[in-house]
Amino acid sequence: MTEVLQYVIDGAALGSLYALFALGIGLIFGIMNLINFAHGELVMVGGYVLVFVSAPSTIVRVTLMIVIVIVFALVMERVAFRPVRGARADTLLVTSFAVSFLLQSLAIVLIGALQKSVGILSSLNESFTVGELSIRKLDVFTVAVTAGLLAALVVFLGRTRLGVQMRAAAEDFRMARALGVRANTVIATAFALSGLLAAVAALILVAQTGVVSPTMGLTVVLAAFIATIVGGLGSLTGAVLGGYVLGALTVALQATLPLGYRPYRDAFVFAIVVLVLILRPQGLISSRAVVERV
Amino acid sequence: MRGALKRHSTPVVLIALVTVVTMLGALGSAVLQTTVVTMLINLILVVGLYVFVGNSGVFSFGQIGFMAIGAYTAATLRIPETTKNLLYPTMPDVEVPSIVATLVAGGAAALVALVIAVPLMRLSGLVASLGTFAFLNIVYIVASNLDEVTGGSTGLGGVPASTTPYTALIWTIAVILIAWWFQQTSISLRLRGSREDEAAARAIGIGITRERTAAYVLSAFITGIGGGLFAQFYGTFNPAAFFVATTFATVAMLVVGGVLSLSGAVVGTIFISLLSEGLLRIEAGWDFGLFVFPETRGLQQVAIALAMLAVLLLRPRGLTDGEEIAPTRIRRLLRWRSLRPRTMAERAIRRLPQLARRDAATETGSRADTPLLAVENLTVHYGNVAAVQGISLEVEESELVGLIGANGAGKSTTLATIAGFLAPASGRVELEGRSLVGDTPERIVRRGVALVPEGRHIFGTLSVAENLQLGTTAIGDRGLIDETVEDVLERFPVLRRYYRSSAAKLSGGEQQQLAIARALLSRPRLLLLDEPSLGLAPLMVDVVFDTLAQLRDSGTTILLVEQNAAATVELADRTYVLRTGRIVTSGTREELLASTDVAEAYLGVRA
Structure with a gap:
């Protein structure tokens, strides 16, 4: 029993992280049909800010990191994605692939290919015990922060003027504009939000692994893509659900695979996802918007 | 006869182009010969990518996984028995001629493609793209860990280097002809029809799943051949060769040349190969008289990414503008009109007279009626x-x-x-x-x-x-x-x-x-x-x-x-x-x- 609970906690923490990744991709796709390969590089930028910026307090350091990543996301939209706005979805995807690779290569040129180690929130790597259960503080932090962010996002999208405009734009961008919804505003907001999600994901990821590298973004987008495929493209609920399903599946395989097969864990996860697709090609939650758009 | 020549002038022009570039390089130094073979292998990979992407309109980020399958297959079939006994005791004791090994490499990749196409090609195009990226990662994970077959992350060595500029050229020509043949088939025609509006095509019952699968399998076959030649050229390789960097390079070549035409695949590969060759020399720290460039790692990738972004932003249909090169069209291609940037800059230019008109309108706007x-x-x-x-x-x-x-x-x-x-x-x-x-x-x-x-x-x-x-x-x-x-x-x-x-x-x-x-x-x-x-x-x-x-x-x-x-x-x-x-x-x-x-x-x- 204790063992099972332990895995549930692991799965919830990992799933939260994956949900953050997938949501960052899903938000932008919903608004402008762009699957942003370069979302992973936003996480990378966040990581490097933590490496290079030192501040008297962790709060200041993290706040600064979040602000820089959001600004970076906005600049990315302005420079790379605005000129191709409205292009076919596959053109947008390839553009973001180029942006992603450009940023990775720039990191290699400017900072170096080797990973850098960094300490942040190291106190959270301690565990506390509840009965026989040993819980890592970072896991609790991850689940709580993700839950908080999700709740804030739900309130924002449901209750504020801008949030309603974003939902309208996600459903029918052209009609939203015909009513006076400013395209630049909603797209910039989507990028700012995805920057925020990337920044928080960077914080958690770096706190977990303690290292930052130019290619760390690959893990992020890969998890996000799989979660998106599972959850259904174009649905934010689907993205979150896909993230948690992926987290649970990963932890379950980690627990049950024989030792010799552990290195292939992720390959098994993908394979299972692919098999699920035979049964449900639309993902768990199918979105009307995708049918219209793709 | 003349009619046939006219209809099929594109592959003739492309093959002539590739042959000339190869001959120029093959006459040069050993370094230049390496460059030429690398370019030809890339050409095969990019044409392979084009067969799927260009026809179906679905981007694949996973074709390099098929290159890996081809490379490991060819290596297994070509490493001499003595080397195997010494280094890779788990490998089967088979040794076949190079050409057979290369063909089997393509076949193995095609077989894997056929299996994974079952779930993948049922997905909508965009989701399928994400799936192909997952496939690339699966191959990478397996290649890095399956020591008995792939030598793990250290990779394999001792493959006889049988790929020369001339064998590579012959394979390249064959691959160009296969790709050209495929796009004349009715399968390609149906795929191209579905490219513009997938939902509509599915709605009217065009079963694009089978057509996509066909293109995917052929693409994997060609890419596997490219992998086989790669293994038989470098002799030594590891899984890192078959991951994101190579994927990016091939995607960039295709996009720069133009995704929609075979000519785009060929032109883009030659263009980027020349560009990166020049950059490699700069990276190595060259002395250009007055300027001394320090050694910089990754500069090449940065430049390719910038070139690709420039094309996407300014000329999204690539250097060839999505058309096939044919003698009758060359003159048109070279005209200023078709070289004009198509997006931002063009919009800006188009708006100029309108802005002027708006001013004129403002002046007349004070009329009472x-x-x-x-x-x-x-x-x-x-x-x-x-x-x-x-x-x-x-x-x-x-x-x-x-x-x-x-x-x-x-x-x-x-x-x-x-x-x-x-x-x-x-x-x-x-x-x-x-x-x-x-x-x-x-x-x-x-x-x-x-x-x-x-x-x-x-x-x-x-x-x-x-x-x-x-x-x-x-x-x-x-x-x-x-x-x-x-x-x-x-x-x-x-x-x-x-x-x-x-x-x-x-x-x-x-x-x-x-x-x-x-x-x-x-x-x-x-x-x-x-x-x-x-x-x-x-x-x-x-x-x-x-x-x-x-x-x-x-x-x-x-x-x-x-x-x-x-x-x-x-x-x-x-x-x-x-x-x-x-x-x-x-x-x-x-x-x-x-x-x-x-x-x-x-x-x-x-x-």
């Missing part, structure tokens, strides 16, 4: 087709003006242009003498022109209240919002009843009322209505026309586009009749009824 809306000599193109050809119309304050005509006459195009969704090729659109051309839709609605598009476009996932709230987006004065909403709900009581429920639950007629109400909430000076009665039950059509009559009576200015000509002419103060992009006649109800042609053709009345 200016109508609320004036459209003058408006011409709008879709690509090369003129949907609207020089129409002129006016709407005075408090008028209800009709615009009728058959399907495709240009009615909706006119409205979409007024609302700012389409840019006119020429002509003026002015609101009170001030041009609307070049303004964004969101600014035009703030200037007082609201559009109710055809098909209503209700936000079905949002509540009625949220739909209405969105209607007020354009109101600058926040104080006015509540009052306006109250006014509109007064007029459409049914909306109050369903205020909190989702808009998708409303009936067609109710949705149309919501669409009109939502547009009125921006307090427009001019309401543009596109086919408000389309698809409604006859009873609801009456309700909608009643609503319009009420709006007219309360002084709202309306431009109404309708197919229901009789009812429109009856209701409108004046009506314009549109046929194939031109206004054929206009007038009041009495005037139109008096004209025999119009009455017969449009109103179903025999005079």
